[in-house]
Amino acid sequence: MANTDYKMPIYLQLREIIRNKIEEGEYLPGTAIPSENKLAETFGINRLTIRNAVDALVNEGLLRRVQGKGVFVVGKKNELSIEEHAGFVGSSFENDPRISIKELQKSEREAGNKYANLFGLEVEDEIYYIRQMHSINNAETSIEEFFIPKNILPSLDVINSSVFTFRDILSFYGIKLKKMTQSLRIIKGSAKVRKMLNVPDGVAILLLECDFYNENNTVIAHSISNIRSDIQSFTVSLHK
Amino acid sequence: MNKTVSRIQPGMEAIEKLEDFIKVNRLKAHTRIPCEKDLCDLWGVSRSTLRQAVDELVENGVLYRVLNKGVYVAESRYPRDMAGVSAMVRDLIDQGNEVTKKIIAVNEIPANKQIARNLRVKLGTKIYKIIKCRSINGIPCTIETTYINAERYPGFIDHYSDDVTMDPIFEEYYNTYQTSGTERINVTYATEAEAEMLQTEPGLPMFFASGVALDQNGEVVMYYKQLIRSDKFVFVCTVES
Numbered sequence: 001m002a003n004t005d006y007k008m009p010i011y012l013q014l015r016e017i018i019r020n021k022i023e024e025g026e027y028l029p030g031t032a033i034p035s036e037n038k039l040a041e042t043f044g045i046n047r048l049t050i051r052n053a054v055d056a057l058v059n060e061g062l063l064r065r066v067q068g069k070g071v072f073v074v075g076k077k078n079e080l081s082i083e084e085h086a087g088f089v090g091s092s093f094e095n096d097p098r099i100s101i102k103e104l105q106k107s108e109r110e111a112g113n114k115y116a117n118l119f120g121l122e123v124e125d126e127i128y129y130i131r132q133m134h135s136i137n138n139a140e141t142s143i144e145e146f147f148i149p150k151n152i153l154p155s156l157d158v159i160n161s162s163v164f165t166f167r168d169i170l171s172f173y174g175i176k177l178k179k180m181t182q183s184l185r186i187i188k189g190s191a192k193v194r195k196m197l198n199v200p201d202g203v204a205i206l207l208l209e210c211d212f213y214n215e216n217n218t219v220i221a222h223s224i225s226n227i228r229s230d231i232q233s234f235t236v237s238l239h240k
Numbered sequence: 241m242n243k244t245v246s247r248i249q250p251g252m253e254a255i256e257k258l259e260d261f262i263k264v265n266r267l268k269a270h271t272r273i274p275c276e277k278d279l280c281d282l283w284g285v286s287r288s289t290l291r292q293a294v295d296e297l298v299e300n301g302v303l304y305r306v307l308n309k310g311v312y313v314a315e316s317r318y319p320r321d322m323a324g325v326s327a328m329v330r331d332l333i334d335q336g337n338e339v340t341k342k343i344i345a346v347n348e349i350p351a352n353k354q355i356a357r358n359l360r361v362k363l364g365t366k367i368y369k370i371i372k373c374r375s376i377n378g379i380p381c382t383i384e385t386t387y388i389n390a391e392r393y394p395g396f397i398d399h400y401s402d403d404v405t406m407d408p409i410f411e412e413y414y415n416t417y418q419t420s421g422t423e424r425i426n427v428t429y430a431t432e433a434e435a436e437m438l439q440t441e442p443g444l445p446m447f448f449a450s451g452v453a454l455d456q457n458g459e460v461v462m463y464y465k466q467l468i469r470s471d472k473f474v475f476v477c478t479v480e481s
Contacts (some may be wrong), residue, residue, distance in 0.1 A: 110246045114256035117264065126246055182477045185317065186427055186445045186470035190296040204427050204445035204470070207300065229427035229445075236477055238421045 010045055014053040017043075022062060022073055029075025029172040030158035033063065072164070075172025104143075105131040106156055111149075118211075118219050119149050126150045130159050133196070140197045142227040152220050166223065170212070175220065179213035184234065193226045203230045254285050254293035259302070262313055269315040273303070301471065317474040318376065320447075329374075329405060338377050344437075345371045346397050348390060355387050358452055358463035366390040368397050373437055376472070380438045383467040389460070406462075416455045423451030425475060428467070438469060445470045 006013075021027045034042070036050045043050075054071055057063040064072045108126045116123045130146045146159070146166055152175060153159065159169055170177065188194075189205035199205065206229045212221040248256070258273075267273070274282075280290050294311055297303045304314050318337075320328055332339050349355075350364040359367070368388045373380050386406070388396055393416075399409045410416040428448040435442040447468040453461045 108246060109248050112248050112253060112256050113260040113264075117260060124246075178481055180479045182479075183319075184425065184475040184477075185301065186447065187301055188299045190299050202429075202443070206427065233424060233426040235422060235424050236475075238423070 011049045011052040011056070014039075014043060014045065014050065015056050018053065018057060019062065027073045028154060028158050029073045030164050030169050032070035032072050035070065074164075075168075100135045100138075102133045102135070103130070104133055105129070106159065108150065108156065115147055115222070118147075118222060120218060121149060128153065128156050128159065130156075136231060139231060140228070141231045142225050143193060143196060145224045146221065147223070148221040166221070170221070176215055177212055178215045178217065180210060181213075182208065182210045184208050186229065189226055197226065197228050199228055200230070203228065205229060206232070206234075208234075250285060250289045251292055254283065254289050255296055257283050257285075258293055258297055262302070267313045269313055271313045272310045273313065275310065317472055318381075319476045320449075320468060320473045321476045321478070332376060339374065340378075341372055341374045341402055343370065343372045343400070343402055344383075345369075346400075351387075355463060358460070359387060359389050360460050361389055361391075368393075370397070370400070379472070381469050381472045383434060383437060385465045387463040392459075410455075410461060416461055418453040418461050419456050420458075421451055421453040423449055425449050427470075430467075434467060438467075440469065447473065447475065449475075 018027070018033065021033075022029075027033050033039075033054075036047050036054070039045075039050045040047050054063060054065070058065050058071070062074060064074050066072060107129050109129050111119065111121045111123060111125045111127050113123060115121070115127055116125065119127070121127070127150055128146075128148050132144045133140055134142045134144055148159075153169070153173060158173070159166070164172075167177075185207050186204045187207045189197075189199065189207075193199075193205065197205070206225075206227040208223075208225040208227060210223045210225075211219050212223075214220045258279075261267075261273070273279070276287060276290055276294075279285075280287055283290075285293075294303060294305075298305055298311075301314055301317070303311050305311050318328075318332060329339050347369045349367050349369050351359065351361055351367045353363065355361075355367055356363045356365065359365070361367075366389075368386075368390045370386045370388070372384050372386075374382045374384065390396065393410070393414055395413075396409065399413060400406065407418065410418065426448040428446055430438065430440060430442050430444045430446055432442045434446075435444065438444075447470055448465070449468065450463075450465045452463050455461050
C-alpha cells in the first residue's frame, strides 16, 4: 500500500490504519473492530469519516458489517479441502438471513477424560468450549456446542461465530480439513435442552455430532448439536 | 487472581466421564455399569449430579434403566450411510447380523405429479411401486417404498424377489450403475399401521429418508421413501478430500 502522509484525505489515512492493523494481526479475523464511537474518540474525527473509511474496506471484502453487531474482520479464505456443502446440510441453514446466533457460553476448560482421549491430549490440557443458540425466524432451533484444543486457534475471541461459521474460522487460520465424520440420531433429549428449545411435547430432537480431522488424521475439533426436528431437516448428497 | 476457567461444569463432567468410561472399557450392550455410589466415589461427584448425568444419557439412548436392577449400556444403533441400501445390507451381514426382507406389495401405477417430478417423467408414465419391510436379527426395522420407471426398466419386477437386492438387477439387466444421489432426512412418527408392521408403538419417532438415485449418465434410477426406526439406526456420513 502507498505510504500514508498527512496530505491524504483523513478517511483514506484511517482506511490504511485499519488495513495495517488487520495485516499486522492486531485485529484478528473473525473479531469485531472497535465501534465507530470508539474510533471517532481515538482519532478525534467524526463518525461520517469513520464510516467512509470502513465502507471502503467493506467494499473491498476485508470487513463485514453486521446489523446490530458491529464490523468484523474477514480473514483470507484458505481452501478448505473438503467440500463446503458436503455432509449433512441443514435444509434452511446455509446463508439464510433469517438465522440468528446467540452466544450462550465461551470459555477455556480442562480437556477432561473424554476430550483428552478424542484429541490426544492430557486430561488437564485446556480446550476451548463454545455454546450457542441458533434461531430461525426468531424460533430457538438448535443448541450447538464446539470443542477445540487451545493450540489450534490463536484466541477464543476469534470464535464470535455469530457472524462467521465454524468452518469459515478454521479456513481463516489455515487449518486444512482432511476428513469429517458425522452422525445423526433421533433422541428425546434432556429436560433442560427441551426447555431451552421450547420443544412441544411429542416432538423429537435430532442429535448431530461431528468430528473434524486434519491432514495427519488427528481430530482437531468436535461439535454437538441438539436440533428441533420439527423446524429443521437435512439433505445429504452422495457421489460414488 | 487465579484463573478459574479450567473447571468443567460438574454436570457436564459427569456425562463426559460416563461416556468415556463406556468407550475406554469397551462396554458391550446390556452390560450393567457400576452402581451410583461406586461411581460417585470413583469420580468425586455428588449423587444428584451423577443421577442427572445418567438421566441425560438415558434420554439420549446411550444407557437404559431397569427398575430395581440398575443402569445398562444400550444397544448401539446400526449405521445407515449414503453408500446405498445394498452396501448397508452387506455391512450388516459382514458384522454377523441376519438381514431379511419381505416384499409387501408390488404395483404398476401411473405416475402422479409428485412421482413424475421426482423420476423426471411425464404424468401417467407406467411406474412400478414396490413396498418392502426389512428385518435385522428378526426385528423389523425399515419400511421402504421404491418407484421405478417401468418403461425404462421393463420387466424389473420379474427379476425382483425377497432373496435379491435391487442393485445387481439394475447392473446385470439394464447396465445401470447408481453413482450419485440426494437424500432428504426428516423425522416422522409411526402411524398405527406402520407401528404394527414394525412391531412397535404408534408415535415412535422414525427417520423419514426420501431421495433419488442417479446412474452413470445422470439419469434417475429410482425415487424412494424409507421409514427407519430411530431406536435401531443412526445416520452416518464421512466426507473426505
